[in-house]
Amino acid sequence: QKEVEQDPGPLSVPEGAIVSLNCTYSNSAFQYFMWYRQYSRKGPELLMYTYSSGNKEDGRFTAQVDKSSKYISLFIRDSQPSDSATYLCAMSENTGFQKLVFGTGTRLLVSP
C-alpha cells in the first residue's frame, strides 16, 4: 500500500461546479500538507499548503485536513476551464530533512 493514495480520475465537471479532490495517507507523522497543480506538459506548481489540521482558504480554493481520518481535501468553487489540470497532493513530516511524499495526481477537466 502506498503512503499516499489519490484517485487518478479523470474528473469531468461543467464550468461553475464545485470540485472536491481528495487524498488519504497512512503516515500519522505527516504534518505539512500541500496541493500542487500541474498543467499539461509543465512542471507542478505549489497551489496551497496547510499545517496540521483545519481549513485554509485562498480565493476559490479551500484546503482541508482531517488528521484523525488521515484525509485531506481540496475544494474548488466556481470551477473554470482554466482549472483543468492534474492536481497532486503532497505531504511531509515536521522533523529532519524535508522529503515530500506525493500522491499520483487527479486529472480534472472543466468543460465550458
Add this chain to the structure above:
Amino acid sequence: NAGVTQTPKFQVLKTGQSMTLQCAQDMNHNSMYWYRQDPGMGLRLIYYSASEGTTDKGEVPNGYNVSRLNKREFSLRLESAAPSQTSVYFCASSEVYDRISGYTFGSGTRLTVV
C-alpha cells in the same frame, strides 16, 4: 526569471546510448531532486541531494547516476538507456527545512528511448 532550468526539453535516445540531463536553480536552495513521472505512477523520486556534497538514492535509482556539481547544479546521467526509462523527468529544488514553500519544479525533460 528565477526558478529551475532543465535542459534539454526533449530527447530521443537509442537503447544503450548515454546522456546527461542538466538542472540548474538560481534560488540559492540547498536541496535538489530528480523525479520521473509516468502515467498512473505519479512522481517517483530517483535521487536527491539534501545539500551540496551529498547525494542519496530515492525510490527508483537503478540505471541512473547523479552529480551535485555545485550548489546550483544537479545532473542526472543515464549510462545505458533502456526503453523502460522512457519518461518525463523533473528536477526540483527546495530549502532543507522550509516546509511552507515546498519544492520548485523545472518544466521537465521528455525522454524517449527506442
